[in-house]
Amino acid sequence: MLLIAPDRVVSIDQLVEAVWNGRPPTTCRTQIAICVASLRKAFRTAGYTGELIGTSAPGYLLHSAGHHIDSMEFAAGVDSAQTLARHGDVGAAADRLGQALGLWRGLVLTDMSSPVLETEAELLDHRRLAAYEQYATLQLQLGRHREVISELTALVHDRPLWEQARAALMLAHYRSGHRSEALALFRQAQRVFREEIGLEPGRVLQDLHTAILQEAADLVAPTDVAGPLSVAAVSPQLPWGATEFVGRQDEIKSLDGLLRWAREGVSSVGLVVGRPGIGKTALVLHWARRAAPAFPDGQLYVDFERTDTADAPAVLLRALGLSDPEIPRNYQDRVREFHRQIGQLRLLIILDGVPDDGVAHDFVPKAGKSCVLLTSRRVLATAAQVRLGVPELTPAESVTLLGSLVDDGRVEEDRVAAHRLASLCDYLPLALSAAAARLVAKPHWRFPHLLTRLGDRRHRLEELSTGAPVLRRVLDSVYRTLSPAAAGLYVRLGLINGECIAVWEAQALLDVGAMAAQRLLEELVDAILLEVADTGPDGWFRYRLPTLHALHAEETAHAEVAAAVRKAAYDRVLAAASSHVKCPADSRAIPALRRVD
CATH class of the missing domain: 3.40.50.300 (P-loop containing nucleotide triphosphate hydrolases)
Structure with missing residues (x-):
């Protein structure tokens, strides 16, 4: 974590998240301090007496001055090459990119189980591939087409939708006398693009394909590269999206x-x-x-x-x-x-x-x-x-997503249970993906087993956050952006039935006036933590707290609000309930008590 952010403070919270993946022990901060002390000792033992790892609130930072960090040298090399290219020095730019790419020795950050580091590894690898794409383009401008065929072939295999890389490989084959291979690459692009995104290849590939068919003179390898480099289009910067995509x-x-x-x-x-x-x-x-x-x-x-x-x-x-x-x-x-x-x-x-x-x-x-x-x-x-x-997925789309993620036949085996699982996940793609990950990690589980575990509302969020605590982390991050008053209302909403929330309930939970309560409810609507359900008989809006949000609010209330404060809030709601009409869909006379004790 310190190496991927040299000269920048990495907070203890970030270190804890990376090391324990959202499930830290109570001694986590002490253990982080012990780890840092051990690292410092290791460098002293190796003979380095300077301060490599410094303490700076709210965490630590690694001082890069006087040291060689390969990722920093790679980034500097790419920047330097791009500057040389813009000034027309094609040969020097290609050599500089080649030196930068030479720093790589296989995959980065291998054998790391932390989602945080896995994301960083993916970004670094994306930068490597983008740099090689630029390098190949420069090599072609220098007439070095044969030298880039092998690695361009691997790049196109890994990134079949990168048009610039495919165009470079087509041109390299054509200039090497492999006209049929160049045309086959275009036919392959047509097939891949139609299957993956439902479109034809872009103008770059189509124009190059036409030029190859016509044996256009401007495709001949250059003999004079002293002129300025033409700036190509921005390389694709998009990260990889969801591997499975349904509906929408x-x-x-x-x-x-x-x-x-x-x-x-x-x-x-x-x-x-x-x-x-x-x-x-x-x-x-x-x-x-x-x-x-x-x-x-x-x-x-x-x-x-x-x-x-x-x-x-x-x-x-x-x-x-x-x-x-x-x-x-x-x-x-x-x-x-x-x-x-x-x-x-x-x-x-x-x-x-x-x-x-x-x-x-x-x-x-x-x-x-x-x-x-x-x-x-x-x-x-x-x-x-x-x-x-963006709404939730439909029930049918949710089951389709589960089937694409758990592709061993268990969804087809029990579609009724799959529909029930989708309902418990609020038809939310992130929760569905988390549930699917549990099933993939446990091939001996069947849907009824996971349904039993998710059926206990007190542990559902925990089950959907095990192994990859993205769901809880995302909800936490939104909650932390709320104003203190809105955050206070949000967690207290977890104490009552959240299917139909009236303004008077919010008033009672916080002991505030009606207008103040509605302003806070609308703040939660703006944060998309709360939904507007309908308009009540009193003319005030009524609201709905989605189930997984309600579980998160309840969990947070028990972690951050004292029991006496929770009990007092509920008692005020109970006292006010007798003079108000509940939602028709709610057959209870009073809201349900959520683990007040």
């Missing part, structure tokens, strides 16, 4: 509305919102790959859940080819430089997990030809040509 046809059709502005060369904005774990990211990445041909200058991606807002402009500028010395230090200057760089480019820019309207305002272009697609766990007021709220 209406949502995809809505997003396709953005393509009209793209065809007209006009900037546009799409906004996708939805509750935590609903599959917003999977949806936009799936759509982005289908829509790639409409954005010939490339795709950019930044995840605000993993990237600080202050760092986001720099991430985008690096993706656009700027080296660190060329990136301004001031945040606003970086934002302005980002808008200057994208200019009239036709890019698809995905901003995933945008925290608020202020961040959206900074990154949405006021002019140009790019499309910006935002996802958020909050309702944003940002103006958008397409606004989309």
Whole structure:
């Protein structure tokens, strides 16, 4: 964790999450301190007397000065090569990229069971492949087509939808006298693109295919590379989305509305919102790959859940080819430089997990030809040509997703139980994936066994967070963004029946006035933790707390709210219940007590 963030403070909380995957022991902070002490001792024993690992609130940092860290040297090499390429020094740029790629020795961070490090490993490997794609393009400009065929073949095998890499391999084969292999690569692309994303290959591949058929003169290997390097389109920056994707046809059709502005060369904005774990990211990445041909200058991606807002402009500028010395230090200057760089480019820019309207305002272009697609766990007021709220999957789609994730016949064996499992998961893709992971890890389990474990509401969230605590972590992260008053109401809602929540219940839980209670309820609606159910006979809105949210709220209440405070809140609701009409769907006269003791 310290090596992948040199010269930056890594908090103890981040270290705990990486080491124990969301299930830390009570002594976790002490154990982290012991581990750091052991590391320091190991370096002293090896003869290094300086302070390699420093203590800096709220955690530790690794000082890189005077040391060689391969990932840093790789990143610096890529930046240097891109600068050389922009100044027309193709040969030096190719050599510098070759040196940077030479630092790699197989897969990175192997044998690590931490989801945090697995994500970092995937990002590093993506950067390696993108760097090799750039390297191959430079080698072709230098006439070194035979040298890149072997590794380009491996890259296309691993990333069959990367059009730039496939085009480079087609050109390398053609220049090597392998015309049939070059044409076969295009036919393979047609098949893969149709099967995977339902589209034909993009303009780059189609134009190259036509040029090969016509034996165009400009395909001949260059003999003079002294001229300036033409800047290619931005390499694909999208991470891998969900391996299995089902349904969402209406949502995809809505997003396709953005393509009209793209065809007209006009900037546009799409906004996708939805509750935590609903599959917003999977949806936009799936759509982005289908829509790639409409954005010939490339795709950019930044995840605000993993990237600080202050760092986001720099991430985008690096993706656009700027080296660190060329990136301004001031945040606003970086934002302005980002808008200057994208200019009239036709890019698809995905901003995933945008925290608020202020961040959206900074990154949405006021002019140009790019499309910006935002996802958020909050309702944003940002103006958008397409606004989309992502619902739960349908029961049938949920079972289909389970069947694709647990592909050993257990779903077909007991579809009734599979439907029941989908219901217990709130038809939420993240929860369904967690349940499927449990079944895959336990091939001797059948659906009834997992249903029994999930049937106990006190342990359901725990069962869906075992091994990969993403669900609980996502809900925690949203909860921590609430105002103190709204957070207090949220956890107390876990003490009562959450299927139909009236304003008077919120009043009683917090002992506040009606308007104050409704403001806090609406804050929870904006955070997409609460849903509007209907309008009650008193004219006030009534709300619904989804089951998994209710379990999280209840769990958090018992962890953070004293028993006496919980009991007092419930007693106030009980006292107020006699003078109010409950929802028709709720046959109880009073709300259900949730483990107050």
